[in-house]
Amino acid sequence: MRYLLILFLLTSCSADSGSPESFNYPESKRERTNYNLHGTTVMDPYFYMEDFESPYVVEWSNQQNAFVESYLEGSEISTIQDILSEAYSSEYFSMSYFNPESEYYFYNSGSEQHHLYMKKGDAVILDPNLWSDDQTLNLDKVSVSPNKKYLAYSVSNGGVDWRTIKIMDLETNSNLDFEITEVKFSDISWKSDSSGVYYNKYPKPLPENRLSQQSYDAAIYFTDISTGQEELFYGE
Incomplete structure (x- = not known):
């Protein structure tokens, strides 16, 4: 494309591009x-x-x-x-953001996906270039918890609109043992006490309708990161 x-x-x-x-x-x-x-x-x-x-x-x-x-x-x-x-393909640095203590930023050499760095020692927090050999897995949204202990991020697969949200423990750089699937057209917002995240979902499609299902009946959900349990927050 x-x-x-x-x-x-x-x-x-161009005036000399030729006729169709x-x-x-x-x-x-x-x-x-x-x-x-x-x-x-x-x-x-x-x-x-x-x-x-x-x-x-x-x-x-x-x-x-x-x-x-x-x-x-x-x-x-x-x-x-x-x-x-x-x-x-020029080298790219984003503005530092999230919180002044850790100073997170994105970096791209110009020939790959963005890495998410933490300025202290320039440690790589997320490197989507390592997620798949064919580069079909991509980093979408990121959000650090208010207490600065967790990173929520969404992953796209193959360029479709559906996303999977994962939660990383920033002290261990390891993901929690659950994933939030079937997320679509959504940012990630933390609850003020860092106990969980809010996000937008649509009804789960049948496998054969995954790419063609219309986006109706959106609802907001909340997942408690201590249990991985999802509950409807707003919608039907």
Whole structure:
């Protein structure tokens, strides 16, 4: 998707980008698929692309990326792409935050995911680059407890909207023995006494609907970190 976005932005600025008719686009198959939405039959020949992990969609995505790369490499736009790529891959330090005693910050060398550091000795607290060989596990939200003893953080898998929240003991740098699953579109907020966290969840989807289920009926939940027990705080 990043390459497609860059292509869109750059070709809009180029008068010699060529006509669409001259491009040999990767084929996108059409299927006879329809479904009922509030009493209306919706024809959706590309509904199969909702399954991001299917062999066809994975191969289609690879072909699209290869097509865009070949176009950029063969045009004057490649110079602009090199400039943007260099800027995108620059070394990055975030502002220090969370609390003045420990001074946490994010760091990125420019070629990987952000690490979460603690300034005292520059100790690495979280390194998502080590979570998966194919970089499909990513760090999303982070939140330090008011008593500065725990770190709550959410993890995304494969770029989907669903998240898993984990709680780390900052004295031992080890996770507590429970995880909070099926979190979606949510920050992480600590209770003032550091006893637990609040977050947003949606109804758990069936496995086959995990990527396509509509986001309705959100509710706020609370988990007590001493027990790992989850309870509904607000919603139905």
